[in-house]
Amino acid sequence: IGLKDDSLVDIDNIQIVACGTSFHAGLVGKYWFEELTGVPCNIDIASEYRYRHAVVRKNSLFITISQSGETADTLASLRLAKEQGYKHTLCICNVNGSSLVRESDFTLLTRAGAEIGVASTKAFTTQLLSLLMLTLLLAKQKQSLDEDKRAQIITSLRQLPSLCEKFLAKDQEILQLASEFADKHHCLFLGRGVMYPIALEGALKLKEISYIHSEAFAAGEMKHGPISLIEKNMLVVGVLTQPDLYEKMVSNLVEAKSRGAYIMGLTTYGNYSIEDTANFTVYVPKTDPHFATSLSVVPLQLLSYYIALERGCDIDKPRNLAKSVTVE
Ligand code: G6P
Numbered sequence: 001i002g003l004k005d006d007s008l009v010d011i012d013n014i015q016i017v018a019c020g021t022s023f024h025a026g027l028v029g030k031y032w033f034e035e036l037t038g039v040p041c042n043i044d045i046a047s048e049y050r051y052r053h054a055v056v057r058k059n060s061l062f063i064t065i066s067q068s069g070e071t072a073d074t075l076a077s078l079r080l081a082k083e084q085g086y087k088h089t090l091c092i093c094n095v096n097g098s099s100l101v102r103e104s105d106f107t108l109l110t111r112a113g114a115e116i117g118v119a120s121t122k123a124f125t126t127q128l129l130s131l132l133m134l135t136l137l138l139a140k141q142k143q144s145l146d147e148d149k150r151a152q153i154i155t156s157l158r159q160l161p162s163l164c165e166k167f168l169a170k171d172q173e174i175l176q177l178a179s180e181f182a183d184k185h186h187c188l189f190l191g192r193g194v195m196y197p198i199a200l201e202g203a204l205k206l207k208e209i210s211y212i213h214s215e216a217f218a219a220g221e222m223k224h225g226p227i228s229l230i231e232k233n234m235l236v237v238g239v240l241t242q243p244d245l246y247e248k249m250v251s252n253l254v255e256a257k258s259r260g261a262y263i264m265g266l267t268t269y270g271n272y273s274i275e276d277t278a279n280f281t282v283y284v285p286k287t288d289p290h291f292a293t294s295l296s297v298v299p300l301q302l303l304s305y306y307i308a309l310e311r312g313c314d315i316d317k318p319r320n321l322a323k324s325v326t327v328e
Contacts, residue, residue: 001134002106007088008141013057014041015086017049017077018065019325021120021204025092025127026065027197028293032135037144046073047328050080062086065131067115067123068324069098076328078103092130094123108134117316118323119208121301124201128294129157156288163285164298171302177264177280178306181235182210188226189216189300190256191239192249194293199239202300209318210308219252232260237300240267240274241284241292253277264303266296 014033016026026043033041044054046064050073062081066074069091078100081089091104094112101107110126136153139145181187187206191199196218203216217226219238230236236256240249246267253263254277265278268286275281284295308315 001090001108001137003088003090005141008138010059010087011039011061011138012059014039014061014063015054015056015081016041016043016063016065017046017074017081018043019046019071019073021124021201022065022067022071022074022127024197024201024204025124025131026063027200028128028194029063029065029131029135031194031197032132032290033138036135037138037142039138039142044077046071046077049073049077054084056081056084056086060086062089064089064091064093064100064104065127066091066098066100067094067110067112067120067127069093069095069100070324070326071100072326072328075099075103090134092127092134094126115323118318118321119205119304119315121205124297125294128297129160132157132290153288153290156291159287160291160294163287163291163295167284167295167298171306173282174299174302175306178303179310181262182307182310184233184235185213186229186231187212187214187235187237188229188256188261189214189237189239190219190222190249190252191216192219192245193242194290195239195242195245195249195296198293198296198300199237201297202237202239202303205301205304206307208321209304209315210311210313211319212307219249222252222255227255227259230256230259230261234261235264236261237264237266237303238278239296239300240265240271241296242289246271250274250277266299268292 030041090106091100112122112126189199189203199216203214206214238253263278265274265281
């Protein structure tokens with residue numbers, strides 16, 4: 001990246017700014033930075049950040065996340081951050097030579113390869129991994145993470161591609177569910193902890209490419225309003241791969257089911273008690289919970305893909321959307 005070790009040690013605050021799918025990756029990053037480095041992290045949608053008179057804390061690192069590196073609001077936020085006096089600006093970006101890369105002090109390239117489809121998929125996965133690697137680097141400099149734990153996360157990181165491949169071989173199960181739900185009008189996604197942003201991303205993918213109205217909620221918020229939306233046979237997707245939040249998530253799904261929802265549970269192998277509640281379960285391989293994010297998003301992307309296919313939508317070029325939003 002180019003950020004010197006002593007500069008990393010001095011970082012006391014992090015501000016992330018991004019749009020769309022990149023914003024969801026940033027939300028996951030906030031959980032990781034605070035959990036593994038102890039450095040407070042704030043995140044804003046770029047179109048909000050640029051107009052909200054944010055307080056710049058001392059020794060702050062300003063991070064933008066963008067697949068294209070050309071998103072107008074993200075770029076404007078970076079320019080504002082430089083005027084505001086951030087100590088360092090870093091962009092996590094997939095396009096070398098883009099405006100964001102040229103104008104940031106430091107760059108972490110995601111190297112996902114050219115992403116052609118409008119809806120971001122592989123760029124998201126690499127954004128998550130880049131954020132995790134950055135977190136580990138900062139944790140090392142800050143000495144905030146046990147060396148064994150750090151090594152264990154890195155070992156799991158190396159296993160991730162083969163786990164993803166194994167999972168992709170089983171996409172027929174998801175195809176079956178997709179064909180049953182292709183004619184629905186509404187869908188809810190629920191998650192807690194780092195899986196809340198993954199639920200947000202699942203809902204975004206579904207609405208982007210299949211035009212089904214889909215929303216995601218932090219599962220604990222259901223009783224504060226969203227539960228009133230549940231109708232008989234409405235698809236509710238629960239993402240429950242975090243061991244410490246599993247039981248809480250199951251309770252939320254039980255509440256949804258008792259109001260008539262059809263439950264899809266997305267969890268890791270071993271959590272078989274979910275079958276008492278879920279009508280349909282997708283299992284992902286067990287791994288370090290940090291990587292359950294990158295693994296869990298794949299079945300959600302496939303679900304959207306197959307539903308959109310069933311509905312005859314133009315998956316790579318959804319209506320009204322652009323790959324790169326270069327105007328405000
Ligand atoms: C558009 C794309 C999304 C993307 C968002 C942010 O809306 O359709 O897929 O997540 O822009 O783009 P960026 O290039 O900044 O990640």
